[in-house]
Amino acid sequence: MQDDDVLTVKELAAFLKIAEKTxxxxxxxxxxxxxxxxxxxxxxxxxxxxxxxxxEKRQEGQEK
Structure with missing residues (x-):
């Protein structure tokens, strides 16, 4: 997958490993x-x- 690819909701959900509804x-x-x-x-x-x-940066800042 290239950086300039365009994802659908289904592909985004698979990429983030979350439900399509989410x-x-x-x-x-x-x-x-x-x-x-x-x-x-x-x-x-x-x-x-x-x-x-x-x-990730936001979470690292909260953990300090």
Whole structure:
């Protein structure tokens, strides 16, 4: 999978190892970076990777 790939909700859920419903909820609540094509959510892998890194930094800051 390349960084410029675009993921569907199903692919995002598999990538993050979460339920599809959870991935959809995160997207609709703005918790993960995504965009809509018509009524379907899409996610750039590079933005998801950056979001994961931000989450890790945020958790490290809370543990100190």
């Amino acid at each position: 991935a959809y909820r995160f997207a609709s609540e703005g918790k993960v970076p995504g965009f809509k094509v018509g009524s379907a959510w899409r996610f750039r892998k590079s933005e998801i990777d950056r979001w994961i890194a931000e989450q």
